[in-house]
Amino acid sequence: MDSQQMIDLCKRHTLFNWAAVGTVSPLPIARAEGVWLYQPDGKRILDFNSQLMSVNIGHSHPKVVQAMKDACDDLIYAFPGAATRARAELGAKLAEMMPGDLNTFFFTLGGAEANENAVKLARQYSGRNKVLSRYRSYHGATNLTMQMTGDPRRWANEPGAPGFIRVLDPSPYDFSFGEDEASKTENNLRYLREVIEMEGSHTIAAMIIETVTGTNGVLPPPAGYLQGLRALLDEYGILLICDEVMAGWGRTGKLMAFEHGDIVPDIVSMAKGMTSSYIPLGAVAMRDPIARHFQENVFWGGLTYNSHPLSLNTALAVIRVFEEEGLVERSAAMGQVMRAHMQRLTDAHPCVQAFRSIGMFGMFDLQGADGKLIAGFNGSHPAMKDLGAFFQDEGLFTFVRWSHVMSNPPLTISADELAYGMDILDRGFSLVDEAVFG
Numbered sequence: 552m553d554s555q556q557m558i559d560l561c562k563r564h565t566l567f568n569w570a571a572v573g574t575v576s577p578l579p580i581a582r583a584e585g586v587w588l589y590q591p592d593g594k595r596i597l598d599f600n601s602q603l604m605s606v607n608i609g610h611s612h613p614k615v616v617q618a619m620k621d622a623c624d625d626l627i628y629a630f631p632g633a634a635t636r637a638r639a640e641l642g643a644k645l646a647e648m649m650p651g652d653l654n655t656f657f658f659t660l661g662g663a664e665a666n667e668n669a670v671k672l673a674r675q676y677s678g679r680n681k682v683l684s685r686y687r688s689y690h691g692a693t694n695l696t697m698q699m700t701g702d703p704r705r706w707a708n709e710p711g712a713p714g715f716i717r718v719l720d721p722s723p724y725d726f727s728f729g730e731d732e733a734s735k736t737e738n739n740l741r742y743l744r745e746v747i748e749m750e751g752s753h754t755i756a757a758m759i760i761e762t763v764t765g766t767n768g769v770l771p772p773p774a775g776y777l778q779g780l781r782a783l784l785d786e787y788g789i790l791l792i793c794d795e796v797m798a799g800w801g802r803t804g805k806l807m808a809f810e811h812g813d814i815v816p817d818i819v820s821m822a823k824g825m826t827s828s829y830i831p832l833g834a835v836a837m838r839d840p841i842a843r844h845f846q847e848n849v850f851w852g853g854l855t856y857n858s859h860p861l862s863l864n865t866a867l868a869v870i871r872v873f874e875e876e877g878l879v880e881r882s883a884a885m886g887q888v889m890r891a892h893m894q895r896l897t898d899a900h901p902c903v904q905a906f907r908s909i910g911m912f913g914m915f916d917l918q919g920a921d922g923k924l925i926a927g928f929n930g931s932h933p934a935m936k937d938l939g940a941f942f943q944d945e946g947l948f949t950f951v952r953w954s955h956v957m958s959n960p961p962l963t964i965s966a967d968e969l970a971y972g973m974d975i976l977d978r979g980f981s982l983v984d985e986a987v988f989g
């Protein structure tokens with residue numbers, strides 16, 4: 552099938568995420584290997600976003616592909632009440648890898664389902680109902696996770712169920728909490744304490760955060776925030792859920808991003824990088840006291856594909872690759888190289904207002920001649936549209952959203968491939984400089 556046939560048939564019979572089908576121009580992809588995508592006509596495209604920040608070990612890793620074939624000769628599916636080798640091994644392996652007493656897991660099919668079940672666990676364990684989340688966040692597209700999501704994708708999905716309270720982040724775009732990290736943390740936590748007291752702490756089951764906010768800004772928490780938040784929530788008996796769906800699995804240079812803050816959340820949701828997206832899988836990790844509660848009490852949740860053996864065997868193979876290739880450490884080290892490139896481009900281009908990066912998780916903010924974000928909040932700008940088209944022509948896949956350009960390549964990218972991608976960004980930013988500053 553050639554590219555045009557693919558596009559036409561896909562658009563005729565399928566819906567696309569977050570878009571009107573008539574307006575999308577889907578990227579035709581025939582196959583993928585390492586950090587490269589290949590189109591039906593053979594054109595090569597550098598995957599600078601690990602697709603959805605999720606193909607962390609690169610595409611079609613031969614060891615994982617072989618393990619998936621072997622897994623098909625083993626047990627493909629068993630009902631969720633079964634005990635299987637893959638379930639036994641993955642549960643034990645994750646318990647060994649996760650910090651603290653995060654020793655028990657419930658397997659799902661992806662990130663939204665992981666967050667759905669995280670909230671179920673928190674509510675059933677605590678006997679409370681409300682959930683706090685932050686505005687600069689995305690937690691999934693199911694009804695419940697849409698209500699926790701702060702970004703504008705929520706709007707068309709309202710109203711949802713009651714009980715979801717959204718709060719402001721200690722954000723870099725709004726300095727009202729203070730300009731330095733310590734005052735941002737202190738003032739944000741003071742504000743949060745007031746929200747908790749006004750809402751009635753005894754009604755709040757949990758607070759969910761993206762440990763490092765992803766699509767909404769690549770926002771690492773300011774110094775002291777994670778420890779301060781942990782302590783504040785503990786004071787009120789509110790559980791902390793860290794959504795590590797995007798930030799987890801090595802993306803930030805640690806296995807889990809919360810390790811940067813030296814805390815252990817009560818519940819952790821994960822997906823994406825856990826199988827490098829080779830097959831759908833998510834998980835919710837919980838600390839021992841919560842797990843003990845569900846030894847005695849029914850967990851009122853279930854999924855046909857809970858603990859799917861083919862998915863779990865794929866996760867085990869991906870974990871072996873993480874360990875053999877030292878990918879978490881590699882993300883931290885290569886993250887420094889990426890950061891130096893990002894700094895260089897920020898210094899060189901008037902259109903780049905700022906950048907943030909942690910490990911292989913990075914984002915540029917672009918500005919207009921007035922020094923404000925070029926497309927504002929939830930907006931668009933012709934120069935950003937042209938930039939997206941330039942990247943596509945030049946063979947670079949990454950996300951251009953609002954005023955932002957993402958830089959989230961697979962953790963396996965080489966220094967040369969990284970430089971190749973940054974060169975395309977460099978030339979693209981020159982076009983924006985020209986369009987905006989003349």
Ligand SMILES: Cc1ncc(COP(=O)(O)O)c(C=O)c1O
Pocket residue numbers: 603660661662663664666689690691692761765766794795796797798822823
């Ligand atoms: C932080 C975060 N949480 C949850 C989700 C939802 O995951 P999924 O699309 O697998 O349901 C995403 C997806 O991008 C995410 O980035």
